Amino acid sequence: MSLEPRRRPIATEAVSAAALVVLNILLYRRVLGLWWTYDDANILRSIFEHPFLAPFIDYHVWPQQLFTPLLHIAFSAQWKLFGFNTAQWYAVQLAIACMTTLLVYAAVRQFLDTKRSFVAAAMFAAGPPLCSIITQISTVHYYIAISFCALAVVAYVRAVRTGSWPMTILSAACYLMAMLSKEVAIPLPLLLIALPLRDLKTRIRFVLGHSIAVIVYFIWRYAILGTFLGAYGWKIDAAEWPRLLGLLPWRIVQGAAGTGVWIGLALVALMTLTIIAGVRNRRTIGLLIAAILVVGVPMLPLAKEVNRRYVVVPWLAWSIAFAAATTRRNSRLAAALLIAAPLLAVVSNRQEWGHEFPLRRRMSAVTAGIVGRLIGRPPRDSETLIRTMALQGQMVVFQIKRRSMLAALNWDSLNASRIALLKRIVREHTTALLESMVAIRDRDGARTPKRVTK
Secondary structure, three states: OOOOOOOOOHHHHHHHHHHHHHHHHHHHHHHHHOOOOOOHHHHHHHHHHOOOOHHHHOHHHOOOOOOOHHHHHHHHHHHHHHOOOHHHHHHHHHHHHHHHHHHHHHHHHOOOOHHHHHHHHHHHHOOOOHHHHHOOHHHHHHHHHHHHHHHHHHHHHHHHHHOOHHHHHHHHHHHHHHHHHOHHHOOHHHHHHHOOOOOHHHHHHOOHHHHHHHHHHHHHHHHHHOOOOOOOOOOOOHHHHHHHHHHHHHHHHHHHHOOOHHHHHHHHHHHHHHHHHOOOOHHHHHHHHHHHHHHHHHHHHHOOOOOHHHHHHHHHHHHHHHHHHHHHOOHHHHHHHHHHHHHHHHHHHHHHHHHHHHHHHHHHHHHHHHHHHHHOOOOOOHHHHHHHHHHHHHHHHHHHOHHHHHHHOOOOOOOHHHHHHHHHHHHHHHHHHHHHHHHHHHHHHHHOOOOOOO
């Protein structure tokens, strides 16, 4: 595994960067036609109800005990700039995706040559798990967290190589920002310590700032939420853990493979075998173990249900490890691997996109179209959008306050009969709301004077 980047002309780096931007645009340009889905409406409601800085200081913003204030800040900033114009929201989403890919390239470039760094970043961008991130505005914090992690790595590498403490402080600050974006960034110092830089003592000395950052984060988190950790509302009994932990690797593989299972599995198998073949010494084994811990530990609370977006960090690690492992192969085999794997990734990405994008597009257009027709307004009209979000938000309380709602109902879990009860009540409420919209339309229409034609 190459420890130092080869020197390349600036033009080569510029072409690589431009190609990565073009790749993101070609893969995901159609998101500009989407609307808000899933948690988007709930976060909009939150920023409407709370002041701009409330996510940093007010526990009422975090009923689910997650702590990702930079996500809410991003929503607040875009709301002030764009209002209900979702095309501009998704344009920012696409721009952030491009920037994240470039920062991943920059971080990998600290250790690998141009072509391998390009392949790592391109495979990250074209990964099937990214389809579920780019098509939902409320998952932008994954991109933000990865961007800050990449900046933290670049600054840390420069700090260790040059002995610069200002760069160490910058790296620790980026690490703190990454944690405030998404909790998946917390284990990053384990990876920094394992990087192939100088000696272990030096690496540990330059990670002290990150130790302070993580202490600040947990104290901050506890001061706001009253708990050091928080997770999605899945209850996991002690007896379930062995089975769930046994299934977790396979569920991660399924998430990485995407909808096109066979092509995705072939890609994952190719990458994994290449990584295993590239493990030749103790330092590489240590780096691989650190990477597994960094991506695996945040997955443990999610073992009961592994959504596609949860696999984005493992996919990033897979992509980088694959590109790095090709340095151990002969030139012809390495070239074949560096060409075949990205092509398989793009094919797998397109299959996942063929499933994910139509689903999000239907969610985006159908409901707003129905509501708009019922109230006699265009689908993109502000009143149409607000009423649509009100309809879609009926079940949000059971998602963001699942534990407290189950306790209030004296339920220990959701079984088939209880889910059926929830569906019946929401169906009845939805019917009543839709009928009231028609009544309002008819009432307002009756008050509007009709034109008299001669």
